[in-house]
Amino acid sequence: MNNWYMLTLVGADRTGITAAVTQALFDADMNLGEASMLRLGGSFTMMLMVSGAAGADAVVSAVEPVAHQLGLKVHVDAIDGQLHEHLEPNVHVTVSGADRAGIVAGVTGALADAGLHITDLSSDVAGEASQPVYIMQIEGQADTGIDALRAAVTARVGDAMDVHIRLIETLLG
Amino acid sequence: MAVLDILTLPDERLKQVSAPVTAFDDALRAFIADLEETRQAGPSAVGIAAPQVGHFQRIVIMDCSLTRKPVPNHGRLVLVNPEITEWDGHDVGREGCLSIPDYTGNVVRAARIKLSAQDPRGDSLSFEMTGFEARCAQHEMDHLDGLLFIDRVVSRRTDLFRRKVYK
Numbered sequence: 001m002n003n004w005y006m007l008t009l010v011g012a013d014r015t016g017i018t019a020a021v022t023q024a025l026f027d028a029d030m031n032l033g034e035a036s037m038l039r040l041g042g043s044f045t046m047m048l049m050v051s052g053a054a055g056a057d058a059v060v061s062a063v064e065p066v067a068h069q070l071g072l073k074v075h076v077d078a079i080d081g082q083l084h085e086h087l088e089p090n091v092h093v094t095v096s097g098a099d100r101a102g103i104v105a106g107v108t109g110a111l112a113d114a115g116l117h118i119t120d121l122s123s124d125v126a127g128e129a130s131q132p133v134y135i136m137q138i139e140g141q142a143d144t145g146i147d148a149l150r151a152a153v154t155a156r157v158g159d160a161m162d163v164h165i166r167l168i169e170t171l172l173g
Numbered sequence: 174m175a176v177l178d179i180l181t182l183p184d185e186r187l188k189q190v191s192a193p194v195t196a197f198d199d200a201l202r203a204f205i206a207d208l209e210e211t212r213q214a215g216p217s218a219v220g221i222a223a224p225q226v227g228h229f230q231r232i233v234i235m236d237c238s239l240t241r242k243p244v245p246n247h248g249r250l251v252l253v254n255p256e257i258t259e260w261d262g263h264d265v266g267r268e269g270c271l272s273i274p275d276y277t278g279n280v281v282r283a284a285r286i287k288l289s290a291q292d293p294r295g296d297s298l299s300f301e302m303t304g305f306e307a308r309c310a311q312h313e314m315d316h317l318d319g320l321l322f323i324d325r326v327v328s329r330r331t332d333l334f335r336r337k338v339y340k
Contacts, residue, residue: 084275089267169240169305170267170277173220173312 002051004033005059006079011072013044020066025050028062033083049081089119089139091146092168093153097161099125099132106157107136114152115144134161139168175207176214177226182273188319191222191229194253197295201232205251205293209234218271220309222316225272231255233313237306244305252298255290255314257283266308268322278326282308 009021018037025032025048033049053059056076067074093116095107104123111118120139127133142149146165153163180187194201204223212221212234220235231254237246262284269277286307289299302310312322 086275086277088277167242168267169242169244170269171220171305171308171312172216172218172269172271173222173235173309 002031002082003053004079004081005050005053005056006077006081007046007048007050007059007063008075009046009048009063009067009072010043011067011070013039013042014070017044017070017072018046020070021046021048021063021072024063024066025059028053028058030059030062049079049083050076087117087119087141088170089141090168090170091116091140091142091149092166093136093138093140093149094164095134095136095138095161097134099127099134100160103134103157103161104136107153107161107163108138110152110156111138111140111142111149114142114149116140116142116149174210177207177211177228179211179215179225179271180227181271182321182323184272186227186229187224187272187316187321189224189229190319191224191231191317194230194232194291197253197291197293201253202293204228204230205232205234208232209251215271220313221271222313224316224319231317233310233317235306235309235313237309240305245303246306247300247302250298250300251293252288252290252310252313253293253295255288255310255317257286257288257311257314259285259287261285264304264308265327266305268308268312270312270322272316273321273323276323278323279328280308280312280322280325281327282311286310 030050030052033051035048037046050059056078059076060074063074118138118140123136125132126135146167150165208221208223208226211226212218219237223230223232233252233255236249237244238248260283263281264284265279265281267277268280285303287301288310292298
């Protein structure tokens with residue numbers, strides 16, 4: 001079994017960050033597993049599973065030069081996780097509406113109480129600066145059925161947000 | 174009858190275009206029986222295409238009658254030389270594949286299709302399919318042209334909004 005580290009890098013977005021960081025890891029004989037990289041609010045954020053390092057310090061040392069050059073903050077943790085531990089989502093939730101405080105806490109709190117295990121959540125603020133619109137996409141796994149999830153969300157947020165919950169029926173072919 | 178080996182990525186043969194069936198004989202029907210046994214032997218696949226077992230003829234088996242939430246379907250179908258003749262609408266749905274273990278992704282497919290094919294004796298078939306069953310037919314028929322669903326995956330982060338309200 002590999003020892004995996006979770007490497008997190010955050011900094012002002014610019015062209016070439018992914019290429020520089022992954023090249024540095026490759027040059028240090030390290031390997032990548034699953035990764036998420038995306039732009040959030042003008043920052044570029046990266047979370048990468050890295051293996052092949054002698055320790056967390058070795059991962060830091062490998063990326064330190066490029067991180068310094070590109071102005072990225074670096075954080076590394078040893079993790080217990082491995083590859084091939086996917087949790088297949090069976091529920092998809094879309095939430096949208098006028099931006100206001102407490103949307104995520106309200107909706108995810110209701111979903112958690114009703115038994116939803118979130119596997120993926122992304123949210124964005126769209127619209128105009130004077131009239132922001134909050135849009136959230138959630139995928140997760142629940143054994144309770146979507147009627148229970150709907151009832152829980154409706155009880156918590158009422159009509160304040162537009163919430164659509166549907167089953168994900170994964171086609172295996 | 175035999176359970177056949179399933180080709181998995183990165184096997185280059187999965188990119189091969191399959192040839193039409195011309196001989197509707199006992200050998201064809203014996204192969205179809207093996208293909209069906211293979212589909213049922215593994216994880217609960219709703220469909221399988223001949224090239225997934227390294228047999229490069231245009232043959233698909235599908236059965237969308239056993240989904241968790243029932244969907245419109247025509248039961249178990251053996252489609253030889255299938256062709257989609259009409260397409261309408263589109264939907265995003267989650268797909269996985271026997272040939273790509275441990276990965277699923279969102280794919281845009283036509284929501285409604287008309288399809289013509291032949292049965293294992295060479296007689297003509299035609300179907301109108303919607304939703305999940307139409308998705309299954311498109312996924313399996315892609316295999317006949319050497320295409321995999323990962324060639325069509327769209328970002329999970331930009332999942333399209335549903336236009337319909339589902340009650």
